Amino acid sequence: MKIPFFLLFILLTFISGYTAETEEKDYMFSEGYLGLEGGDAYPWGTTEDAIQPALFGQGNFTYRYWKNTYGIVQFGYAYFKTYTEFKRFPGVHQFHGRVGLEHQFSWLRPLFLGAGFSCIWARSDGGDQEDKGPGVMLTDNESEFGTFLKVRLPIWKNEKYAIGANIYWEQLWTLPEKSNMLWIGVFVQRRMW
Amino acid sequence: MRIFILFILCFISFIQASIPVETEGMEPAIRSDGTFLTASPTYYYDRPSLMAGIHSQSELWSPDFLTKRLLVDRYSVLPSWQIQEPSIWMQVGNEIGDMIYHDVLTDSDDRPMNRTPMLEAGFRSNSFHGFFSTARFFQVDHFSSSTLKVNRKATGTMEYSLFGSNLPAFSTGYVGLGYSKDQTELSILAGREYLWLFGESGRWISALLSPRVESRFHYKKLDLSLIYEDVQYKDKEEQEEGTRKEWSGSLFFPFGKCCKSSKIQTGGGLAFRFVNDEGDTYFGLENDRAFWAFLQAKYEPIKDFTVSGHAGMNERDWLIQDSIQYSLKKGKSSHFLIGLHNLLGTRLNPMGESYEFFNQDTISLSAEGFLQLYQAKIDFTYEWKNVQFALRGSGFFEKGAETFDTTGFVEKRTDVWYRYGDVSRINSWIRGASAEMELAYQFKELFSASVRAGMERLWGEEERFEVQPSEYWLELKADWTINKTLLVSHSLHYRSDAMWNLRHPEPYEVPGDWFWNASFSQLFPKYGLSLTGTLLHVLSDEIKEVPNGNENRIRFFCNIKKTF
Numbered sequence: 001m002k003i004p005f006f007l008l009f010i011l012l013t014f015i016s017g018y019t020a021e022t023e024e025k026d027y028m029f030s031e032g033y034l035g036l037e038g039g040d041a042y043p044w045g046t047t048e049d050a051i052q053p054a055l056f057g058q059g060n061f062t063y064r065y066w067k068n069t070y071g072i073v074q075f076g077y078a079y080f081k082t083y084t085e086f087k088r089f090p091g092v093h094q095f096h097g098r099v100g101l102e103h104q105f106s107w108l109r110p111l112f113l114g115a116g117f118s119c120i121w122a123r124s125d126g127g128d129q130e131d132k133g134p135g136v137m138l139t140d141n142e143s144e145f146g147t148f149l150k151v152r153l154p155i156w157k158n159e160k161y162a163i164g165a166n167i168y169w170e171q172l173w174t175l176p177e178k179s180n181m182l183w184i185g186v187f188v189q190r191r192m193w
Numbered sequence: 194m195r196i197f198i199l200f201i202l203c204f205i206s207f208i209q210a211s212i213p214v215e216t217e218g219m220e221p222a223i224r225s226d227g228t229f230l231t232a233s234p235t236y237y238y239d240r241p242s243l244m245a246g247i248h249s250q251s252e253l254w255s256p257d258f259l260t261k262r263l264l265v266d267r268y269s270v271l272p273s274w275q276i277q278e279p280s281i282w283m284q285v286g287n288e289i290g291d292m293i294y295h296d297v298l299t300d301s302d303d304r305p306m307n308r309t310p311m312l313e314a315g316f317r318s319n320s321f322h323g324f325f326s327t328a329r330f331f332q333v334d335h336f337s338s339s340t341l342k343v344n345r346k347a348t349g350t351m352e353y354s355l356f357g358s359n360l361p362a363f364s365t366g367y368v369g370l371g372y373s374k375d376q377t378e379l380s381i382l383a384g385r386e387y388l389w390l391f392g393e394s395g396r397w398i399s400a401l402l403s404p405r406v407e408s409r410f411h412y413k414k415l416d417l418s419l420i421y422e423d424v425q426y427k428d429k430e431e432q433e434e435g436t437r438k439e440w441s442g443s444l445f446f447p448f449g450k451c452c453k454s455s456k457i458q459t460g461g462g463l464a465f466r467f468v469n470d471e472g473d474t475y476f477g478l479e480n481d482r483a484f485w486a487f488l489q490a491k492y493e494p495i496k497d498f499t500v501s502g503h504a505g506m507n508e509r510d511w512l513i514q515d516s517i518q519y520s521l522k523k524g525k526s527s528h529f530l531i532g533l534h535n536l537l538g539t540r541l542n543p544m545g546e547s548y549e550f551f552n553q554d555t556i557s558l559s560a561e562g563f564l565q566l567y568q569a570k571i572d573f574t575y576e577w578k579n580v581q582f583a584l585r586g587s588g589f590f591e592k593g594a595e596t597f598d599t600t601g602f603v604e605k606r607t608d609v610w611y612r613y614g615d616v617s618r619i620n621s622w623i624r625g626a627s628a629e630m631e632l633a634y635q636f637k638e639l640f641s642a643s644v645r646a647g648m649e650r651l652w653g654e655e656e657r658f659e660v661q662p663s664e665y666w667l668e669l670k671a672d673w674t675i676n677k678t679l680l681v682s683h684s685l686h687y688r689s690d691a692m693w694n695l696r697h698p699e700p701y702e703v704p705g706d707w708f709w710n711a712s713f714s715q716l717f718p719k720y721g722l723s724l725t726g727t728l729l730h731v732l733s734d735e736i737k738e739v740p741n742g743n744e745n746r747i748r749f750f751c752n753i754k755k756t757f
Contacts, residue, residue: 050294050297050298117726134300137292142296173747175295
């Protein structure tokens, strides 16, 4: 599985490299936006048995990078409740950060497709560190990285403000297997410059 | 001016989109062009392609090492106290594979070994009338899981670093002031550092340097350094404790013109160490001191013909290295180089420790007699439009190579072996031949790719070297620079089997493996800003490349940097 994924990745990078537009004008940081986003995060796959879907909130900073490409930086928080049969702690605090790029392809207007790296920091809400059973690692600070793919759907905008929706597929590089999560959020953003 | 040139070189190397590593000096953990085996950031075997002799590169003293760190008997870039360019930066990372939410579903017996992070933050201010300040905190906890249990017993605590409790190979913090103007540079740094040193016995030895003070002075053609270290050694399990107060430094005149002739350049210098040991220090320096006086010279009697070398000596050892090189260029497209290289000396690193103390044994880290090494090299390069082709070859003879005479083993815990014995010599001839081929392609500023492949074969009466190097290796690189602001770099590597013969009761085979590195950087040149995410050692098996070392795992780290 690793090798086909690797070859596909290399192929995509080749294609993106050769098809990249050559910019005539310097767009970098010509626009900057701050936004607030809220929504639901849904564990997907094995981790569905560990934690329940949760509400999340996050702050977004978006800047223009190339003509049709924007950079994204996000920081947010979610509290994932465990199930009642898991007695060790009632939930897990998770802070997350994302950095990436999103691009508007002409054939996919008005949607933006994006990708980047994620980082999460998690710690249980209580729990005894001396009990070495399931969940003990979360009683201390844990962090992990991963990647995400996202789609942005602009819904409404004027000169200063915009409203839209984001859908993310996030995959964290955890063991014994990777953790998948689907995030759906609605954002309000203000153009700062 | 010197700082400016350094900055330009750093910038050029960055633009060329090479894969970054966690911190300076960890390159061996992601290289395949030769034999590179990593136990931890503070110990690796590094032997690049076409290198002569059976030793690793960091074992052999050279004037270039005056700014590097001496770790037991090897020189290391890491932990680097080299002052950075004016900037502020931060980076975080992890050996990927923490469980996070899977932990809730996993019994303790099925739990995979915990993965470990890395953390760095630092700044160097802009100059104010030449004066600047700097501070840096950095530690790489990667490569520390397998050694955790044994090392925890030695320290008696998990709190043996500036941050966290993973017992990382190094954890360093320093602050400092400096002055840089015209041709004068002066700096003084002071800090605290936790280190795990790898002894010839195979033990990891904890050392707390508190304080460590490093001062450097450069004026025109003179470099001075003076370093003070107050080292505390501790093994709580063995109830041993010791301290070392060490002064070390160097005086160095790099190459300068000599004798009114522009054809001859000479330089030279002096390096020294003074130690004062009390209690159990694990290492000893003969007479509590080491000196090294050396000269270097370069002579170019005719165009493209160069003779160069350096020679040094102290009361016990001597070391001479010289090379003769003839370079023939035909037009702009082809280049042929032939060279001879000789090395003669009583010890590869005459500044290293003299002894390691292990239980009742004193391990001598030097051997009687001397080594002699003779190498011939050729390098042919041909360029055609955007394509470059290179063929390189090397052959060497070596007698008196440094090795280790293992007289016994003791098992510390399951498959953790310590050894007794002494550094000794292989008093028979070893012969080696190696070759490599490189094909590189450049498409405008957008894309560059290269493929390098190499092989090596060694012969001799004695074949149980400390490390039997890899016989074959491969390196594929591809870099994109999209719109001059998005860098995407890949490198795919293969290294064939290597073998440790003397650190384990049975020969310890390091199986051949593939691995892939990738890096993605967003550049904001107008603002001096960069954002980088890097994946290292992907696709490979988790292999322990050195006996008693740690697995080389998949790692990810991201970096943000703003230059002033």
